[in-house]
Each structure stands twice: as structure tokens, then as C-alpha cells.
Amino acid sequence: MTTPGADAVASSRRPLTEASLSSLLPGTLSRLMVVPSSPSTNTRLLSLAAGDPEGWPHLSALVADHQTAGRGRAGREWVTPRGAALTVSFVLRPTHVAREDYGWAPLVVGLATVRALRGLGVGAWLKWPNDVVVEAGAREIPGWGRWRKAVGILCETVPGQEAIVAGIGINVSQSTGELPVPHAASLASLGATGLDRVALMRALAGELRGAVALWDAGAHPRAEVEKVTATLGWDVAVDVPGAAPVAGRAVALTEAGALVVRTVSGDERVVMAGDVRVRRG
Incomplete structure (x- = not known):
């Protein structure tokens, strides 16, 4: 396994800015806000979208260069060193997906995330219902085997609206010592050669746009999600x-x-x- 050098890690942790991600507008995203830090991108975007629905249309995104109080499913916290992760939340407003089918949202978002990571050379899989994992551990960990979690996903509905806020947190450049639990991994700890958060955001936004468009067009996501779900067969x-x-x-x-x-x-x-x-x- 290749360990990224100090220069690659330092380059990865350069602050994300709206200028560095400007190529995502207007073709991939409809709106992009990049902030230096935020307690939780999901919490902040839920509030922004609730207060100004028209100002946050479908495929708007809020990126925090540093998330200080990230939230996972069931109220779990998710904290990373400054600049070490890609933390982003998207507004999804699919017009032809019934609200009772919103349970597919984390799986569709997970599918897009897996595809983005695979496109960058990472052997990612979906762990039902909302994690992305890679089989890379040298030893087995109870409850995880040799699988390691590199991505967490949290999808929440916007109160009073037919809209979803989809939060994605990808561990990028953390060393093993910077990871919070033994079953966690980062792209760096997995030996990925590319730690460019700008390239990762571009790939992720593009895959998410495509996956949600197909879902909204009536293509049932089950078959494609099952193809990338490592949980099946466990x-x-x-x-x-x-x-x-x-x-x-x-x-x-x-x-x-x-x-x-x-x-x-x-x-x-x-x-x-x-x-x-x-x-x-």
C-alpha cells in the first residue's frame, strides 16, 4: 500500500473556495456556497432551504472546508481535522419521486458516491443503508470484518417541502492516527494516489446529478444499487x-x-x- 507524501497531504488540505469549484456552475450544480467552516453542513442547509426555497433549487450545494460538528445517522458525531475531508450537502428536489420513495435517497446518493470514488481508482462499495466502505483492513474488526468506512451519508427531508438535503462526508487525507475509530479509513490511509478535493467534488457532483436524474425519470434504482452493495451476501x-x-x-x-x-x-x-x-x- 502506498502512503501519500507530506506534500500531497498539504496540497489536499489547501482551503476549498468557490473560485476553485467554479467549473461546477452552471452546468452541474444550480448554486454553490463554500464556507470556511460550519458546525454541520446538513443543519445549515436545512435552515437555508427552509427559509428560502427558491434560493436553493434542485442541485444546490453547500461545501464546508472544515466541518466542526458533523452529524451522522442516529445522532452520531463526525469530526475531522481541518481540510482533511470533503464535507458537502446537496439540495435534491426530484419532481417525479413520491415522498414515500424518499427512503431510496441515501442509497441513490451512495450509488453516486461509489461511482465517483471508483472513477478515481478507489474500490468503493455501499454498506446498507448509508455508508461507503472499502475492503482493505489487514485485520478483522468486530462488526466490520476487513471492511473500512471511508464515507458517511445523511439524508433528511426539508420541513414542509418536497425536498431532501443529502449530506456526504468523505475522509480524504487523514493519517491512521487522525481517524476516530479503528474501522474508519481515509483515501490516504487506503493508499489512494490522488487526494485532490476539488477533483473529488467535481466527480461527486457529476455522478450525483446523473443518478438523481435517472431516479427522477422513473428508472428504479434497485438493480444498480444492488450491484454496488457489499452487504449482500454477508x-x-x-x-x-x-x-x-x-x-x-x-x-x-x-x-x-x-x-x-x-x-x-x-x-x-x-x-x-x-x-x-x-x-x-
Whole structure:
């Protein structure tokens, strides 16, 4: 595994600016705001979009060069060193996707993220329902096997609107010592040769635009999402809210994006939400 040099890390951590990302306008994004820091890009963009819907149209984006209080699913915190990650939230306003199908949002966003990373040479996969992982660990970690989390995704609806704020946090240049938990990884710790956050943002925005356009045009995302979902085929235990864990083999996604787990008795359990733990490497 190649370890990026100090110069590559320093270059990656140069501040992101609207000027450096200007090529995304007007073709890929409809609006772009870049701020030096923000507690949570999702929290901030939810407030901005709620207060000014017309000012934040479909495929608007808020990028924070440094996110100081990032949020994950179930209220988890996500914190990175300054300039070490790409932290961005997008406004999605699909006009032909019913609100009851918004549960697909993190999976569609995850699909776009996987494609962007693969295009840059990273062997990324989707871990249901909202993480992007790479199989790269030298040792197995309970609940994760040899998989390492490089990306977190958080999708939230804008109150009173047919709109979604999709937050994506990609670990880019952190060293192993800068990562918060043993199962985390960064592009640098995975040996990626390119740590350019500008190139990563361009790739991500382009893939997201394409994936959401197909979803909005009526193409059901299940088949494409299943192709990149590493969870399928794993022996898992899924911690579900307010109930006993569901253990078995993850075998498919439903039409609604739920995970189907086949238990040892042969029964198929449908899990709408939960934390997946790997039961094998």
C-alpha cells in the first residue's frame, strides 16, 4: 500500500473556495456556497432551504472546508481535522419521486458516491443503508470484518417541502492516527494516489446529478444499487430500533430499499432501518 507524501497531504488540505469549484456552475450544480467552516453542513442547509426555497433549487450545494460538528445517522458525531475531508450537502428536489420513495435517497446518493470514488481508482462499495466502505483492513474488526468506512451519508427531508438535503462526508487525507475509530479509513490511509478535493467534488457532483436524474425519470434504482452493495451476501446481525437483532444472510433489497435477511431457519426478514454488523470477514 502506498502512503501519500507530506506534500500531497498539504496540497489536499489547501482551503476549498468557490473560485476553485467554479467549473461546477452552471452546468452541474444550480448554486454553490463554500464556507470556511460550519458546525454541520446538513443543519445549515436545512435552515437555508427552509427559509428560502427558491434560493436553493434542485442541485444546490453547500461545501464546508472544515466541518466542526458533523452529524451522522442516529445522532452520531463526525469530526475531522481541518481540510482533511470533503464535507458537502446537496439540495435534491426530484419532481417525479413520491415522498414515500424518499427512503431510496441515501442509497441513490451512495450509488453516486461509489461511482465517483471508483472513477478515481478507489474500490468503493455501499454498506446498507448509508455508508461507503472499502475492503482493505489487514485485520478483522468486530462488526466490520476487513471492511473500512471511508464515507458517511445523511439524508433528511426539508420541513414542509418536497425536498431532501443529502449530506456526504468523505475522509480524504487523514493519517491512521487522525481517524476516530479503528474501522474508519481515509483515501490516504487506503493508499489512494490522488487526494485532490476539488477533483473529488467535481466527480461527486457529476455522478450525483446523473443518478438523481435517472431516479427522477422513473428508472428504479434497485438493480444498480444492488450491484454496488457489499452487504449482500454477508452473514450479518442487524441492530434494529426497539427489537432484537436480526441475524442471517443479507440476500436482497426490496422495492422500497429495505434489506432482506434470510435467517438460519430459512425465513426472510425485511429490515427497514438498522445498523448492520458483519458476522464474517
